Amino acid sequence: EVDPRDGAVVYAGGSDLWKSSDYGANWQSLSVVAGLHEDPHAIVFDPADPQSFYLVGDSGVWRSSTGGQSFNDLNQTLSITQFQAVGLHPTNPNLAVGGTQDNGTALYTGGSLWDQGRPGDSGASFFEASNPVTIYTVARFQSVRRSDDAGKTFNLIATGLDPSDRVLFYPPLIPDPSQPGVLYLGTHRLWQSRDRGDHWSVLSGDLTGG
Secondary structure: OOOOOOOEEEEEEEOOOOEEEOOOOOHHHHHHHOOOOOEEEEEEEEEOOOOOEEEOOOOEEEEEEOOOOOEEEOOOOOOOOEEEEEEOOOOOOOEEEEEEOOOEEEEEOOOOOOOOEEEEOOOOEEOOOOOOOOOEEOOOOOHHHOOOOOOOOEEEEEEEOOOOOOOOOOOEEEEOOOOOOOOOEEOOOOOEOOOOOOOOOOOOOOOOOO
């Protein structure tokens, strides 16, 4: 976006928010300067206050009146987290786990707010039915993770997976409904773990040729 007050000032988003004050010849990362959350999506300049603009992104809505050098958080009364998946506790209706876009693995404990178990991206998320203190999620691609302490910490469990596989950003990850500890992960092939994700073996060839 070009600053309506000064055509030399340009803002550009991506993983970070960038600003140029010389028609794009040089750029400054405002994400570093202001400590912004990643993945900004849009800027809207305030027509009533040309000194200010609003930033919208994966972390909600923010306002700057300092040319992007600092931002005010406007999300206190907004409930806008983008969930990719939600897993319910097998016995306790007041507990749930959710995978969210860029805001981590979220934990519900019965209140109006969710706690963050881990940061970053999170897709499929679920409790182990036979031992629900264990929680599984896949962060992105083949970054499968397991928590053995009800979501306080998560560890990578990807031994045996082939990082060269073609795979969705949020791949399918499911438990076997009849065999505790057995998991399935989908890339362009089907993978299985029989030891709670500690080791993986491939079950199929390329399933995408049909």
